[in-house]
Amino acid sequence: MRALVTGGAGFIGSHLIDRLVARGDDVVVIDNLSSGVVAFIQSHLDAGRVDMVEGDICNPDDVGRAMAKDIDCVFHLAANPDIRLGTRITDTDLNQGTVATYNILESMRLNGVKKIAFASSSVVYGEDAPLPTPEDHGPCMPISLYGASKQAGEGLVSSWVGTFGLQAWIFRFANIIGARGTHGVIYDFIHKLKNDPSRLEVLGNGLQEKSYMEVGDCVDGILHVMANADAPLNLYNLGSHDTASVRRIAELVVEVTQCHDARIEYTGGDRGWAGDIPRARLSIQKMLQTGFDVSMNSEDAIRHTATCLLEEIGLE
Amino acid sequence: MRALVTGGAGFIGSHLIDRLVARGDDVVVIDNLSSGVVAFIQSHLDAGRVDMVEGDICNPDDVGRAMAKDIDCVFHLAANPDIRLGTRITDTDLNQGTVATYNILESMRLNGVKKIAFASSSVVYGEDAPLPTPEDHGPCMPISLYGASKQAGEGLVSSWVGTFGLQAWIFRFANIIGARGTHGVIYDFIHKLKNDPSRLEVLGNGLQEKSYMEVGDCVDGILHVMANADAPLNLYNLGSHDTASVRRIAELVVEVTQCHDARIEYTGGDRGWAGDIPRARLSIQKMLQTGFDVSMNSEDAIRHTATCLLEEIGLE
Numbered sequence: 001m002r003a004l005v006t007g008g009a010g011f012i013g014s015h016l017i018d019r020l021v022a023r024g025d026d027v028v029v030i031d032n033l034s035s036g037v038v039a040f041i042q043s044h045l046d047a048g049r050v051d052m053v054e055g056d057i058c059n060p061d062d063v064g065r066a067m068a069k070d071i072d073c074v075f076h077l078a079a080n081p082d083i084r085l086g087t088r089i090t091d092t093d094l095n096q097g098t099v100a101t102y103n104i105l106e107s108m109r110l111n112g113v114k115k116i117a118f119a120s121s122s123v124v125y126g127e128d129a130p131l132p133t134p135e136d137h138g139p140c141m142p143i144s145l146y147g148a149s150k151q152a153g154e155g156l157v158s159s160w161v162g163t164f165g166l167q168a169w170i171f172r173f174a175n176i177i178g179a180r181g182t183h184g185v186i187y188d189f190i191h192k193l194k195n196d197p198s199r200l201e202v203l204g205n206g207l208q209e210k211s212y213m214e215v216g217d218c219v220d221g222i223l224h225v226m227a228n229a230d231a232p233l234n235l236y237n238l239g240s241h242d243t244a245s246v247r248r249i250a251e252l253v254v255e256v257t258q259c260h261d262a263r264i265e266y267t268g269g270d271r272g273w274a275g276d277i278p279r280a281r282l283s284i285q286k287m288l289q290t291g292f293d294v295s296m297n298s299e300d301a302i303r304h305t306a307t308c309l310l311e312e313i314g315l316e
Numbered sequence: 317m318r319a320l321v322t323g324g325a326g327f328i329g330s331h332l333i334d335r336l337v338a339r340g341d342d343v344v345v346i347d348n349l350s351s352g353v354v355a356f357i358q359s360h361l362d363a364g365r366v367d368m369v370e371g372d373i374c375n376p377d378d379v380g381r382a383m384a385k386d387i388d389c390v391f392h393l394a395a396n397p398d399i400r401l402g403t404r405i406t407d408t409d410l411n412q413g414t415v416a417t418y419n420i421l422e423s424m425r426l427n428g429v430k431k432i433a434f435a436s437s438s439v440v441y442g443e444d445a446p447l448p449t450p451e452d453h454g455p456c457m458p459i460s461l462y463g464a465s466k467q468a469g470e471g472l473v474s475s476w477v478g479t480f481g482l483q484a485w486i487f488r489f490a491n492i493i494g495a496r497g498t499h500g501v502i503y504d505f506i507h508k509l510k511n512d513p514s515r516l517e518v519l520g521n522g523l524q525e526k527s528y529m530e531v532g533d534c535v536d537g538i539l540h541v542m543a544n545a546d547a548p549l550n551l552y553n554l555g556s557h558d559t560a561s562v563r564r565i566a567e568l569v570v571e572v573t574q575c576h577d578a579r580i581e582y583t584g585g586d587r588g589w590a591g592d593i594p595r596a597r598l599s600i601q602k603m604l605q606t607g608f609d610v611s612m613n614s615e616d617a618i619r620h621t622a623t624c625l626l627e628e629i630g631l632e
Contacts, residue, residue: 086475086479087479090418090422090425091418091422094414094415094418094472098410098414098468099410099415102406102407102410106406106407109406124471126474126478127478135454135455136454136455137454137455138451138452138453138454138455138456139451139452139453139454139456139470139551140454140455140456140471141470141471141474141477141478141549141551142471142474142475142478143474143475143477143478143479144475144478144479145472145475145479147471147475148468148471148472148474148475149471151467151468151470151471152414152464152467152468152471152472154455154457154467155440155456155457155458155463155464155465155467155468156410156461156464156468158442158457158458158459158464159402159458159459159460159461159463159464159591161457161459162442162443162457162458162459162460162590162591163402163403163459163460163461163590163591164590233457235455235457274478274479274480275475275478275479
């Protein structure tokens, strides 16, 4: 199979490519390297297993160049990774999320590509959902502009299934963390401690409580579900069994970095920023029913991630 | 109150303006007159009760001109009215639906306008929803590009509520029909009989079964719900109590037009076009609980509409 991975030089994309290459797939990457890093996939590029198209999925011509390479299946992961950005700049998620997803789907239609896996997010559920949240929760009322763009992407994917006969797998991710992370709370905490090991500022009161999934589990889950669910449109939450508080993450990062003298300071309020969801946990019953389970729960994934990112970022 | 009505010269918009003017509101209209008709609101323009901005909501500058007029509440009704178009031209709903809705919301943010009513649609539910479909059905997986754009619009609205403190009312409409209709099945049937009174072609097998709501009931419902639901985000289906088949609509149009010799011919298949939903009926319990009920059910609304449109279109 020849796969096109959007955002393939990024955090989740590069881990997915490790698995695709390992199982013998050919891989084409499109990435604008805004947050992706070529080094993440350099070994596969050197081995000739990955074909890199440096381009922007906001540009239909760039998408067309990648899609013309005899693609069997698209893994559409690229997006603006910074949820908070939407509170200041309102068209980033629209353009890099919604319109870019349209570009992907339209190019698939024009090139006769029939399968797509789409990375959506738990944030589409909004803040009033029951916890753990099942896939059939409704109505989905996202409170962040990032969430709105993921919901819009889901609708575009489902309309291309209904109108043009695509087959699709939509995955609503928990917080995905792990090695090569380029953003997120653990990444931020380590950078803060690198700047000033005497204090660690935490946005909000630290009681935000969310579910974390290790990125290796995430990409294994994607491939397992795709091999075991074959409806025209397949919708799956991907997450772990439990949650961790931001307060606990701060403690774990302090422990792993051995910045034992750091004062943990909270900015206060029950959310980190406007559009942050204080509590999130996905129901993973449907995922488990495919026979897939995670290898790490939230706290193990956090400790593992902090260890990996500490080595990558360093404190000096 | 000063209201901005997008698509105010259109079918539903012009009826809404009749009500707003009658209750004493000031009204600003933005309409590009692609399907809207100035004559629909000419009497209010002549009376100085309505301020018309001829402009396109796809253009942020046009939206800004209208939004700067000291607006208290936006009624965002403008959209591509032709659901079938998405099967041939794939960016119409994206631009005239999703991106245009972004333009409206962003202009509201920039101008400090805090209230919006958004016209969504039953088609966001997709084709696998239980009937009648309640507002909390999930997952919503639209099968038309129009449906995808309405879902995207809902998500944008809810994210502006969650991030920027807007108050919103989202209405998921049944098939809205009535005088001044500019599209839809009854409009199409009358035009077909005008072209050839000896035959009436029906897309699909005629067994498509949907709920119809008269436009006067629709706009009364909007205003009633807004006066009686005051959450930050309010989501309501608007529809009638029952359904009618396309076959029955064809018979009623033949009866009203007195084209009794017309052969009704079916193109076959269980849907009219790719992305058409064969069966749709909204749960209206939540609407009824506000104390509002419709004055017409589907068949009465169809007969009334056929009578009005026959007079407007004529058969000669």
